[in-house]
Amino acid sequence: MAGNLCPHGGFFECNNIFCEYGQKLSEILHSCSNVIEKLAKGDTSDKIEIKVKRYDIQRLIDSINNLSRSLEDLIDLNHELAIGICEHFDVLRRIQEGDFLAKASEDSPIEIVRMLGELINRQRDRFLDYINKIQQQHKEILELYTQEREILSNIGVAIMISEEDMTLEFVNEEFERLTGYSKKEVEGKMKWAEFFAEEMLNQMQQYHKLMRIHPSLAPRQYESKIKHRSGRKIDVLINVGMIPYTNKSVASLIDISERKKIQQQIIHYQKMESLGSLSGKIVHEFKNILSGIHGFSSILLSKIEDENLKVHVKRILEITERAKSLAEKILIFSRKEEAKEAQNVNLNKYLLNFSEFIKTFIGSEIILKLEIPEKEIFYKIEESHLEAILMNLFTNAKDAMPEGGEITLGLKEVCVDMEYSYTHPLVKPGKYVVLCLKDTGIGMDENTKERIFEPFFTTKPKGKGTGLGLSTVYGLIKNYEGHIHVYSELGKGTTFKIYLPKESRDCLPIDKQSLIGNETILVVDDDPHIRQYLISFLKGFGYKVYEGKDGKEAIEIYRKNRHEIDLCLIDLVMPGLGGIEVMRQIKNINPEAKIIIMSGHPLDLKDIVSVEKSCLPEEILLKIRTQFI
Amino acid sequence: MADRLLDYSGLKCPYPILKLSAQYPNFKKGEIIEVIGDCPTFEKDIIAWCNRLRKTILHIEKQGYKMKVKIRI
Ligand SMILES: Nc1ncnc2c1ncn2[C@@H]1O[C@H](COP(=O)(O)OP(=O)(O)O)[C@@H](O)[C@H]1O
Ligand SMILES: [Mg+2]
Numbered sequence: 041m042a043g044n045l046c047p048h049g050g051f052f053e054c055n056n057i058f059c060e061y062g063q064k065l066s067e068i069l070h071s072c073s074n075v076i077e078k079l080a081k082g083d084t085s086d087k088i089e090i091k092v093k094r095y096d097i098q099r100l101i102d103s104i105n106n107l108s109r110s111l112e113d114l115i116d117l118n119h120e121l122a123i124g125i126c127e128h129f130d131v132l133r134r135i136q137e138g139d140f141l142a143k144a145s146e147d148s149p150i151e152i153v154r155m156l157g158e159l160i161n162r163q164r165d166r167f168l169d170y171i172n173k174i175q176q177q178h179k180e181i182l183e184l185y186t187q188e189r190e191i192l193s194n195i196g197v198a199i200m201i202s203e204e205d206m207t208l209e210f211v212n213e214e215f216e217r218l219t220g221y222s223k224k225e226v227e228g229k230m231k232w233a234e235f236f237a238e239e240m241l242n243q244m245q246q247y248h249k250l251m252r253i254h255p256s257l258a259p260r261q262y263e264s265k266i267k268h269r270s271g272r273k274i275d276v277l278i279n280v281g282m283i284p285y286t287n288k289s290v291a292s293l294i295d296i297s298e299r300k301k302i303q304q305q306i307i308h309y310q311k312m313e314s315l316g317s318l319s320g321k322i323v324h325e326f327k328n329i330l331s332g333i334h335g336f337s338s339i340l341l342s343k344i345e346d347e348n349l350k351v352h353v354k355r356i357l358e359i360t361e362r363a364k365s366l367a368e369k370i371l372i373f374s375r376k377e378e379a380k381e382a383q384n385v386n387l388n389k390y391l392l393n394f395s396e397f398i399k400t401f402i403g404s405e406i407i408l409k410l411e412i413p414e415k416e417i418f419y420k421i422e423e424s425h426l427e428a429i430l431m432n433l434f435t436n437a438k439d440a441m442p443e444g445g446e447i448t449l450g451l452k453e454v455c456v457d458m459e460y461s462y463t464h465p466l467v468k469p470g471k472y473v474v475l476c477l478k479d480t481g482i483g484m485d486e487n488t489k490e491r492i493f494e495p496f497f498t499t500k501p502k503g504k505g506t507g508l509g510l511s512t513v514y515g516l517i518k519n520y521e522g523h524i525h526v527y528s529e530l531g532k533g534t535t536f537k538i539y540l541p542k543e544s545r546d547c548l549p550i551d552k553q554s555l556i557g558n559e560t561i562l563v564v565d566d567d568p569h570i571r572q573y574l575i576s577f578l579k580g581f582g583y584k585v586y587e588g589k590d591g592k593e594a595i596e597i598y599r600k601n602r603h604e605i606d607l608c609l610i611d612l613v614m615p616g617l618g619g620i621e622v623m624r625q626i627k628n629i630n631p632e633a634k635i636i637i638m639s640g641h642p643l644d645l646k647d648i649v650s651v652e653k654s655c656l657p658e659e660i661l662l663k664i665r666t667q668f669i
Numbered sequence: 670m671a672d673r674l675l676d677y678s679g680l681k682c683p684y685p686i687l688k689l690s691a692q693y694p695n696f697k698k699g700e701i702i703e704v705i706g707d708c709p710t711f712e713k714d715i716i717a718w719c720n721r722l723r724k725t726i727l728h729i730e731k732q733g734y735k736m737k738v739k740i741r742i
Contacts, residue, residue, distance in 0.1 A: 078709075081708075081709055081734070082681055082682060082708055082709050082710060083709035083710075083734075085709070115682070115710060118682070118683055119682060119683050119710065119713070119714055119717070121683070122682075122683030122686055122687050122714070123683070123686065123714070123717050123718060123721060125687070125690070126686055126687065126689075126690035126718060126721070126722070127721045127722065129690050129691075130690065130693065130722055133693075133694055145721070
């Protein structure tokens, strides 16, 4: 703008619209108004670019421009604040919704916004830590829980957890097996009372209540009966306890039906034992008395002349004889001593002969079937005993089938394993000869079955049964350390099974001639007695013998005499070199060497010939012979 | 067509984005909103908001200060 003054009286007085100064001023004011108007709307983008020399006007322009800049800064700050808040707000919201990947930005130019971002992130990290820890704990608890469940499932006894109202909250797999119901059907749906036999419920429910009122008075352990889905009842032993701080109880159920059976077997066995010894003693006394009666009656008979009186004395003698034979039978039942005239009987042949004879006895109404194996079975038994056993069983079978029927007579050899003898504790594991007699007769009820082996127990009419048959059989079988089992169903029939223990010693019919040999044998055993024993019977059968008292010596002897020694008999367990090692070293010297390992117990080693030391010499010799075939 | 219309005409910045942020939790993911504003700094704000919150701007329509913005949430 020109520095000249307005010739019409200055800026504000001049009315000349063409005034140069006025026009310039108007332009400046216009520009200022525009910028201020925009500023009012929040738009700071325009600035006044005009420059004037007049100080006061230039000051106005500068002030407006400064105002615009300040406002611009203020607005920028405002926006930065707003957008920062918006952003943090969003992150917090996402975290709150569970999105822990959300992260606040920490790069705002505004310190407080930046710090807020950092704070949010730190909080988030702590929260994450916390959550991780909880998750870890949760995992551990879950593992513990599954482990406990696993334990509960596999603990081998049935477990049930019951609520106060008797609803079952938890049962394990064993419980499923025991009851025949599945977890799904039971848990939360059924009450424990539904699983027990009616006759037990009253008592058990009282225990259930008592346990919650007066725990110390309620029994922790008692016996009861489970009712299986099939209706079968199973004896169980229950152990109950409360779960602390709850009204729930936990109970374990152990199936004791097997144990009960075993107990009954033992009780029965003991009863028979005591009956046996008692009746044995009584009969013994009676026999003495009978001998007295018999003796004096005989004297009387020889002294009396009167034939009429003699008849009476003879009657006395006859009756005494009968009494004596009865006493004999009872004695068989109670007798314990070993059978004396036992001989090795070919049971197959014996039974075939016996069946021929018995056919006429049982009559044509009854069919006799035989189940006798091809393989010959020998047993050391007195034939009269065998006959008594069979006769009694056949008589009973016949009596049980007045209308006729079928009798099966069976013979076999079985091996009773450990498992069987667990459930039948009186039966030792081992080899047995089994005689089996099955009829299709009237059968018997439980009570009869319980008592059949008692002397004088009979269900037959007077004059027909004496009740001594089975007790005699029982006594005879006991003499051979055998067992008799009875299976019977009313109306269907009865099976008697007789188990006679068989030791290998009385069943090997060996021809001694075939055991003789002239080979040279090296005997190695650290026990001098056993060594001597082996040497003596080897020599007795024609063998030449070298002896070694331990492995080292044996190997030396073998090395020196390898061409002479035909076979080595080596003890398995010896101090120093063991049998197997000795064998290995001898085989190193001569891979063809014949070796038999002796051991205290049965061995089953691959590629090794072995023999039990407890075997009879015959068996060891037999083993030796088979090496030379 | 937008699923939702937010008209912030007459409001000075940064009001519109503060309001938008407060509304945001009600939006569904994937929905399209249309925001209208007439503050001179609205454009700058809305673009910054979209960048920071990682939203896609689909369309901008300007008429003086008045502006329509389509955003995918
Ligand atoms: N095979 C069988 N079938 C049914 N009941 C039997 C059989 N064997 C024995 N019994 C029962 O056992 C009881 C006792 O048998 P036992 O000792 O031989 O005496 P007895 O034959 O003299 O009665 C018999 O009275 C009978 O009740
Ligand atoms: Mg009989």
